[in-house]
Amino acid sequence: MLKLFRFLRPYKWSVALIMALVLLQSLSGLYLPTLMSDIVDKGVIQGDTGYILRVGGYMLLVTLGGAAVSVLASFYSSRVSSSFGRDVRGKLFGHVEQFSLQEFDKVGTASLITRTTNDVTQVQGVLMMILRLMTMAPMMCIGGLIMALSKDAKLTLVLAVALPVLALTIWAIASRGIPLFRQIQKKLDKLNLVLRENLTGIRVIRSFNRLEHEKKRFREANGDLMDTSIRVNQIMALLMPMMMLIMNFVQIAIIWFGGLRISDGDMQVGDLMAFLQYAMQIMFSLLMLSMMFVMVPRASASAVRINEVLEIDPVIQDDSRSENRLANRSGGLVEFDNVTFSYPGAEQPAVENISFRAQPGEVTAIIGGTGSGKSTLLNLIPRFYDVASGSIRIDGIDVREYTQEQLRAKIGLVPQKAVLFTGTIEDNIRYGKDDATEEEVRHAADVAQASEFISKMPDGFASVLAQGGTNVSGGQKQRLSIARALVRRPDIYLFDDSFSALDYKTDARLRAALLQETTDASVIIVAQRVSTIMDADRIIVLDEGKIAGIGNHRELMASCDVYREIVMSQLSEEEIA
Template identity: 65%
Template structure:
């Protein structure tokens, strides 16, 4: 938590005034019992009404001042804590945006969500409590003890017995409860993971009638976190009765011994009443401190989890050496030179000694069986991963020597799984180029064979796309994703199996349009269908992470056994189509 405290720097003045107001409020609260004692001992006992009115007015003024200070202190503390939480969430989100896919896999999406929401909220709440109590609790405790001793030193011996009992009880309960706080955060991660899988995979779940299984799986995780929460609450529930028992027994002792001292003439009634209030203030300040010290370790666990994410150094390190050489040799396209890549923990490389060139103005197709490494190869170009050896070059420059921002601005990317965002059709296409005009958006949609179905939608380009694109078909999603990439007007287009949901006629029309608009750009297509890659200028055949053939369709039919097998397996289907 100390490391995260640096995010409080923009709020130093509100923090200072919050602490100052709490300090003044505490002084006011400490002064009130003394005023009450004076009213009882001087005003009531002697029947001095003017004195009662006078001191009563003082008490009212002090009480109102304490109330105003409390409101101001709480407002500033809330403002500081909320601002802190907002800033840390922004920082964490921005940092996560720099992660490569490897870091996402390392932490887990569900855990990142929990850390960005629940964990930061825990820290935020503790900082707010600290601002409210870090001045009040010690001041009320120390000030209360001083004032209690001032009222009657001998009667204060009751507190010498009560306070250690109170502190020891709190420490014992805290020791038993704190281990559960760490467990509950991990179980929250697990619950989020299951919930996310069920929400995103609802169609698969329903298609296989696995609703009961998923309900049971969620119920198990929910019960697990519930049992842990109940155990924490059971421990914490024991705290209040125990604290109240110690406090009430202390009050009984104070009243008992105080009565004896009044009888002996060593103490006045007003002083005993003030002493009781000071004793209550002392004990409640100890309880406030205890609450703080119980919540701080819990927040420390959350802070550790947040810092773990902030400490992750992305594998993809950006560079500022965006030289003019990138533009000087434009038009060369993409080149792989002896590239090898392996996923962390994998037994063998996903790509092994890959070398080829995809030139601008040409269509380069990549084909191969499932798991051959096609998508992995594409992911190396925009630096979602970095090659372990060899180099990936864009326009003659290693991608590691180009800033990530500049590199990705040169690329129009269509992922294997088409992702659309909540908003209008036009907004989704403009996502690829925020400066694109309405005409450019419509042209991109026309080339992507999307214009026709968009015009049939109720609001045309202003029609709303539901979350995840659930109100459009798979083929329509693919065409909108392609239009989004085309709107970027990029130097390189990467299409990762983006024709799989299209019929053969739409596929053919789209490829014909792409061929015309990519005359000055490098077009790299990953595909499963032979018909999609048939007319490519160059076809790369991958098998088990290695290039087993490259050339035109005619050349590969003569030289590549793997390619002939792929063609043979699809020939009858495509002929019938």
């Protein structure tokens, strides 16, 4: 957890102010028993009412001063801990944004969400307690011991016996609870994973009548978390009764031996009362520390998980030397040169020995069976993954020599699964180009064949899309995704099976409009439907990650068995002819 405290550097003066305020609060608390002792010994016993009122008024001022600095300390500790939480969340989010898909696959989306939210909240809450309680507790403990010694040194032998017993009790209980706190965070990850899958896959779950199965999965994950939480709470619940038991025995011992010293004339009644209060302050300071033992283990487990993410170095990083050298290059020639790529942990390459060129002004199509590596090829162009061997060049420059920002500025990607964001339709199209004019947005929608359904919506382009675009159909989502890529006017268009939800008529109109719009750009289309790519300038046929054939439709029909099988399975003899 100490590693995360580097984020406190901007607030070092605020932390110093909190320490000073806590010190003043502790001093006021330590001074009050001495004043009370004076009231008893010099005021009550001697019957001096004026002295009682005078010192009592002074006690009231000290109490008010202590309350004031306590409020200020609470305010600043809350402010610093909240700012710390904000900074850590921002750092986590910014770092995760640099991850390649490989890192996302490794950590898991559900775990990243938990670490950015719940784990940061755990550390933030403990930080606030550290700034207040963990600072005050040592001050009160040490100060209480000094003041107790000043009242009666021999009576402090009671504390010399009690404090080690108390410390051992705290250690024995906390050492059993710490491993369970680590388990809780992992089981919370599992619960979030199950919940996320249920919420995102609710249509599939209902369509297959798997509600009871999913309820069982959730009950098991939820019950597992509950069982572990109960176990750790049962262990930590022993702490308070044990502490109170020891504290009560300490009070009895102090009163017993203190009474004997008073009867011998070695101690006054006021001093005994003050000593008893100092003893309780010392014990309560240890009680505060024990409360920290309840929170710190869980926060430590959370801090470890946060640091794990922050310490992951993205596999894909920019070559800073290329920023100026390639800043003004333009064009759209894409070349694959003997490219091989394997997913982490896979036994076989996803694609192997792939070589082809996609020229500006031409349409290059990729087709093949499920799992043949079509989408993988597209993901390699914007460097979502890096090739294992070979190279991918854009305008003669290896993609690894571009910065990621430069590279992706040249690309307009329409993913296989259309992703829309909460906001208006106009906002979603403008996501491809922040400074797009209203005319550019509408032109992109026209080309994508989206204007017709947008005009029928109540607010047109200002219509609000629900989370994930659930208030539009699959085909409408695809057309809005295509419009988002078109408004960017990139050098390279990547369409990853982006026409699958369109009817044949809309598909044909859209492809015709795209031909007019993309005359100077390279267009690479991944498709399952032969009708979508029959007119492409170049068709690449993939089979089990390897190229089975390259050519236009007629050439492949004559030379490629794999392509011919795909065509025969989709088109009638009349359509083929």
